[in-house]
Amino acid sequence: MFLAFNTLCTLDYVFWGICFALFALLFQRWHRKPCPNFPLGPRGIPVLGVLPFAGNYPERKIRQWSLDTYGPVMSVRLGFNDVLFLNSYEAIQQAFVKQANAFSGRPQINILQDISQNQGIIMVDHEGFHKALRLFVVQKLKQFGYGKRGMEDVCNDEIDCLINRFRQKIGQRVDITTDLSIVTANVIFNLTCGRRCNTDDHRFRRCIWLVHKSFTNTDDSLYIAMLTLFDSLKYIPPFRGARERFLLYQNELINQFKKEVNEHRNTFDPSDLRDFIDAFLLEQAKEKQIEGKNSKFTDGELFLCVRDLFGGGVETIVTMVRWSILCLLHYTQFQDILVEEILRVLGPLGKPSMALKKDMPMMFAFLQEVYRYRPVVTLNIPHMTTEDTQLYGYNIPKGTRVTANFWAAHFDPQIWKDPFKFDPYRHIDEEGNFVPSEKVIPFSMGPRFCLGANLGKMEVFSIFVRILQNFKIMPSSDQLPSLDEGTTMIAFSPLPFDIVLKERL
8 A cells, every 4th residue: 555655646746747847848938039139028928928918909008018118129929929010110111111021921820821822912922923913913903994093983983873872861870881882892893803783783792791791790800810829729619610700701702703703704805805804814824825834823813812802992991981980070170171172172063083182181181190090900911021130130030920010100109299189280281281191001011012002092082072072971879989999800990880961052
């Protein structure tokens, strides 16, 4: 019996010794930096890092850590990963523009790679074929109207339909999200698919719904965010369900565009290109004619490119317009000022144009302040370093995940006086002229900046102007959503709200 007791004690010591050793290894791994002279930052607790302390709006907490302790370039431990955060305009510009070759990769995020399979123009490294593909996309979009005055006409035609729909809802409580989505989706359809869709087109409405669910499904947003850091959570029921729904929405959206591509292929005429899909099919055919060369312009790349353009060009624009209207409802003094400017320059029937920047300084200042005050993307899609490099005197090893904190850059007290004050007049000079600011960066910067930046600004401007030109916008109740709160998945969106439209006499 004494021998058995000693054996049990020995096994007990071994068990606790193994537990202690595993804990020591875990702690050592958690505490270790990626390399000497790596940027400092909070590390939180083992396994989770700072996640328990970041709150509902991590971009705001990270901004505060940056201002209080760590400076514009800092690291944050998220799970087992040290993520580099850039918290000022200068730091973002230094990395994404001046050192673009080193900072333009994409990290491996399994839940997103499960969809993209390293295809498309968003979740791929900016090198080789995909760098050329992005250039091809830009060139072909320009060929079919992107960045030209003709796109303003397309946009205004869609807004005409929007205004007519709104006239049928005068005096009613209206959630304008779906109506705005119809406008932005038809603009993208015009570029990519060469046509506009009727509001009763089932495939069209389904695509809009799928994008909306992918961007703003608040029930799943926390689970999806956690899955980008801990892929193994996909085996746990609540995370597994969120992942399955997200992949279902995305894969169905891609399948919808497969149908569009197949219809284009059946009617394809290389001498009469109608849109971006036709241009891609022509390039695909050209490469296949080269003996012994497999075309890199695959169907998979085409499906993902169209998905990326549609996904990025619908919900983000709608969200920008909704933030603009919500800011107007909170700061009611600007509605009369903006309407007076619109009617003075355009009258009741004139169509807006981006060429009117000098004539409509208050409108451009107001919208630029909205972009600063409520950026649609608060933390950009992560970049990754593709080589060992340095930034602000720190060593940054290859493979480091890098995130630009646009929220911190837009609320930098070194650049913006009273940054938490909504003040369009900060963008007006002493002579009353609008002052564009390169330090308002809602679309990022560098080679990975948003392809639809110019189109997006034009759409927001045109939609917002035309709504104010035709209607007085009023809150549907005394309880407006706070400007300090929103929902975050891919875009940072206002909480749901309704408005009441009154005909402007």
